[in-house]
Amino acid sequence: MSQVLDSTVEAFLQAANPAPPPVLEEMTDYGRDQNFPVVGPDVGRFLRVVARLADASRVFEFGSGFGYSGAWFLGALPDDGELVLTDYDEENLETAESFLSRLDTDATVHYETGDAMATFEAYDGPFDVVLVDHEKSKYVDALEDLRGDLAPGGVVVADNMMAGPVEPEAVTEALRGADPVDDHTASVARYIEHVRDDPEFETAFVPLGEGVAVSVKTQ
Ligand SMILES: C[S@@+](CC[C@H](N)C(=O)[O-])C[C@H]1O[C@@H](n2cnc3c(N)ncnc32)[C@H](O)[C@@H]1O
Structure with a gap:
């Protein structure tokens, strides 16, 4: 996982935060071994808060x-x-179930294979928190789909605003009006402009992590 924070702040976060629960540690190692892009422990802890x-x-x-980000959320659910x-x-969701079933919780987890946008349509709202971390080109569509099913005061967190498939400098330049350097950058800049306005x-x-946009529904 690429980070946007410099090493001093990263070291601070490592020293300040408690060690993640053992299953989360295992999942962090699994993600690293598989080179799988996850939100990482700093964003995970933030999602839980x-x-x-x-x-x-x-x-x-x-x-x-x-299921890495999901495992962090699960710890906060009643x-x-x-x-x-x-x-x-x-297969990803089978792996998720094998990890999440070991967590001490009675909350219900639904494992839905297929297009996330179609799955969202199949569920009734309201949701209190939504994480957007799929194809960058679909972020704006996801926001439009979910807004009616977000509880008042609900929160949308979108990952990869600054790193991962994009570079922070490239997103900054796109937001300043330059032609985006690639499709990911164009999609992330479009999401930022859309949600902030x-x-x-x-x-x-x-x-934190690869940079998140945190949007609270105020109306
Ligand atoms: C960055 S990873 C998610 C990481 C996860 N949020 C975490 O931090 O643990 C993105 C995942 O979204 C899935 N994906 C991409 N587009 C999707 C879509 N339209 N519907 C469902 N899954 C999708 C990919 O298969 C991939 O596993």
Whole structure:
């Protein structure tokens, strides 16, 4: 996972944060071994805090991979909570189930293979927190699809605003009006402009991990 923070701040976060629970440590190692792009422990911990601040009981993920971000969310959900994981790849979700079933929780986890956008349509809202971490070209469409099913005060977190498939300098230049250097950069810049100008949301950009946009539904 690429990071946008410099090594001094990374070292601080490592020293300040407690060690993740053992299953999360295993999942971090698994992601590293498989070279699988996950949000990483700093964003994972942040997602958990977001879920607690939103008093979340229902969380939906667009793009769950092998369940790493989901595992962080799960720790914040009450026993009657619900977490919907989506991925094109059934094997990823089987791996997710093998990890998440070891966590001490009574919340329900749904493992949905297929297109996350179609899966979202099949569920009734409201959701309290939604993570957007699938194809960058679909971020704006996901926001438009989910807005009606987000609880008042609900939160949308979108990953890869600054790194991963994009470079922070390239996104900055695109936001300043330059031609985007590639499709990923164009998609991320489009999402940033779309969500920051949306009167229904208040958005902050947080440079943890690969950079997340955190948007709270205010209307
Ligand atoms: C960056 S990974 C997700 C990582 C995960 N959020 C985490 O941090 O643990 C993106 C995943 O989204 C999946 N994906 C991409 N587009 C998708 C779509 N339209 N529907 C479902 N899954 C999708 C990919 O298969 C991949 O596993």
